[in-house]
């Protein structure tokens with residue numbers, strides 16, 4: 001439904017041309033929700049604006065629903081209003097002088113060829129029902145809560161039944177509680193209407209929970225792309241590992257390897273097994289996720305790592321423990337009933353041996 005190929009975009013700045021998108025390519029199949037995830041300034045919004053036709057790329061190719069909307073080589077650049085898209089921006093930009101109904105009806109009223117009045121009425125009410133706003137159809141826009149404005153913006157974006165829905169940080173204006181609720185509503189709605197969606201966020205939990213596939217962006221490039229579980233459990237590099245969640249990352253070295261399983265040395269000569277294709281002698285980074293380590297007072301397996309507990313913070317469902325491993329700080333999130341306290345000598349064991357070894 002969306003194919004972006006070799007997209008390139010730079011801006012003129014005081015320091016010369018700034019490369020903002022550098023050779024970005026990805027595909028979004030019909031009905032899928034795809035997330036561009038990355039820190040502020042990595043090029044997410046610019047990518048989305050290029051897809052929308054609000055920004056002209058330097059080069060590359062963009063295809064929406066089987067139609068080329070941009071191709072630098074062929075000189076094609078279809079204007080925004082002729083692209084089959086709906087957009088929800090970070091600021092909802094719903095019109096304050098209109099009520100809910102008119103906000104949503106607007107894209108239909110300006111559509112050419114003209115849509116009959118009765119059909120507009122029907123389609124607006126249908127889409128308002130879909131987002132749970134039918135009862136407030138005649139409420140003035142300024143009297144809506146943040147969550148309601150969000151729904152109106154969404155309704156307005158989908159009322160023309162676009163082939164592709166583009167969402168730029170759609171939940172970032174909401175407070176934390178509402179954001180969680182709207183995230184679930186949005187996931188539910190996208191699934192129900194089966195729309196293809198490209199959405200942009202800096203919030204890893206949002207991307208991982210909403211999207212079928214996620215592209216992690218870093219400095220204008222896609223650092224890694226994949227299903228949420230795969231990129232979380234098997235990050236390709238330190239940037240992706242750290243951006244997707246709290247991590248312990250230790251310097252290490254591969255002592256020996258059979259090509260699939262390796263013996264890794266970390267700290268002051270402690271050793272553990274890990275799965276990696278990297279050869280013996282490689283300097284590596286060892287990724288130990290805080291919630292993927294078991295803590296025990298007795299050594300459970302021959303390659304558990306010895307560590308000292310500095311502090312134990314009770315959070316309710318878990319304990320958040322600070323430890324040191326041969327002087328390096330390590331964080332572990334363990335079940336609340338884990339019987340450890342500050343000063344204990346403990347053993348840490350990874351719950352699985354995949355995805356721990358990152359190229360240094």
Ligand SMILES: Nc1ncnc2c1ncn2[C@@H]1O[C@H](COP(=O)(O)OP(=O)(O)O)[C@@H](O)[C@H]1O
Nearest residue numbers: 011012013020039040041042043044045046047
């Ligand atoms: N119109 C513009 N002119 C110059 N620089 C821009 C323009 N738009 C965006 N940028 C720069 O491009 C980079 C990427 O911006 P953006 O795509 O908005 O990032 P994100 O959405 O990931 O936060 C930033 O460094 C930003 O300052």
Ligand SMILES: [Mg+2]
Nearest residue numbers: 041044045046
């Ligand atoms: Mg942005």
